Amino acid sequence: MATRGRPLSPHLQVYKPQFTSVLSIMHRITGVALAVGTLVLVWWLVAAAIGGEAYVSIQKILSNWFGRLLLLGWSFALFYHLCNGIRHLFWDIGKGFDLTSAYRSGWIAMTGAIILTFGVWVCAYLSTGAL
Amino acid sequence: MSLHSYGEKFRALIFGKDGVAHWWAQRLTAIFLVPLLIWLVANIVYLFGADIKIVRMWIANPVNAALLILFTLALFHHAQLGLKVVIEDYIHTSWLKGSSIVLVKSLAVILGLLTLGSILKIAILG
Numbered sequence: 001m002a003t004r005g006r007p008l009s010p011h012l013q014v015y016k017p018q019f020t021s022v023l024s025i026m027h028r029i030t031g032v033a034l035a036v037g038t039l040v041l042v043w044w045l046v047a048a049a050i051g052g053e054a055y056v057s058i059q060k061i062l063s064n065w066f067g068r069l070l071l072l073g074w075s076f077a078l079f080y081h082l083c084n085g086i087r088h089l090f091w092d093i094g095k096g097f098d099l100t101s102a103y104r105s106g107w108i109a110m111t112g113a114i115i116l117t118f119g120v121w122v123c124a125y126l127s128t129g130a131l
Numbered sequence: 132m133s134l135h136s137y138g139e140k141f142r143a144l145i146f147g148k149d150g151v152a153h154w155w156a157q158r159l160t161a162i163f164l165v166p167l168l169i170w171l172v173a174n175i176v177y178l179f180g181a182d183i184k185i186v187r188m189w190i191a192n193p194v195n196a197a198l199l200i201l202f203t204l205a206l207f208h209h210a211q212l213g214l215k216v217v218i219e220d221y222i223h224t225s226w227l228k229g230s231s232i233v234l235v236k237s238l239a240v241i242l243g244l245l246t247l248g249s250i251l252k253i254a255i256l257g
Contacts, residue, residue, distance in 0.1 A: 008223055028217055031210075031213045031214075031217070032213075032214065032217060034210070035210040035213070035214055038206065038207070038210060038242060039242070041246075042242045042245050042246050042249075045190075045245075045246055045249040045250065046245055046246075046249045048183060048186050048187060048190065048249065048253065049248070049249035049250075049252045049253050051183060051187075055183045063180070078168070078172070082164075082165065082168060085161055085165075086165065088161075089158065089161065089162065092158060120172060120176055123176045124175075124176045124179040124180075125179075127176055127177055127179055127180075128179055128180040130180075
């Protein structure tokens with residue numbers, strides 16, 4: 001098999017970005033980010049099982065501004081991947097392939113993710129009584 | 132089984148293009164994860180900032196523990212399947228591709244076991 005530097009897909013650098021292609025690569029980026037985020041989820045659960053100092057320290061890290069920023073980013077990544085994932089499942093059963101539908105469902109997924117992220121943080125702060 | 136066929140099996144696991152099974156596993160875990168995530172996010176919002184006693188009581192509830200175990204299995208299987216595709220698409224050096232996939236699969240198993248161990252510890256010992 002000839003392997004001398006032939007172009008292999010997906011080569012994003014020769015592809016003009018469009019709304020739909022940006023959404024597509026975002027699905028991957030958020031997926032990878034969420035996989036990295038599982039480290040924190042595991043850390044939190046292990047700390048809850050150990051208790052004491054371990055749990056206090058993860059709580060501290062997650063409640064400072066950097067921890068909150070990470071959680072905000074991960075919550076958006078989660079909702080985006082969830083909404084766009086449902087869009088993918090519809091494609092898998094053969095629905096919504098035409099261009100108009102693909103753009104419309106793309107906007108729904110993006111708007112849905114932003115609204116859910118905002119809503120979840122308002123609810124989280126309401127539940128602590130901070131709002 | 133001969134050493135040769137072990138090697139073949141290993142190659143199939145790492146580089147394998149068992150597309151149909153992979154496709155189905157990715158979709159099925161995705162479908163499982165939709166309701167589980169909605170349930171988990173709603174509960175995390177409720178537990179947000181709660182102290183450890185309340186968090187442990189929540190995990191120790193048998194229904195929550197069972198759903199968390201289900202979530203853990205679906206999550207790490209789904210993550211590992213997705214990362215494998217990303218690695219296959221962007222890493223073209225054979226040894227690096229193979230070792231990255233081995234690393235991702237091993238991490239998924241280790242992190243999954245750590246999570247299951249923690250859930251069970253809290254559920255059984257409180």
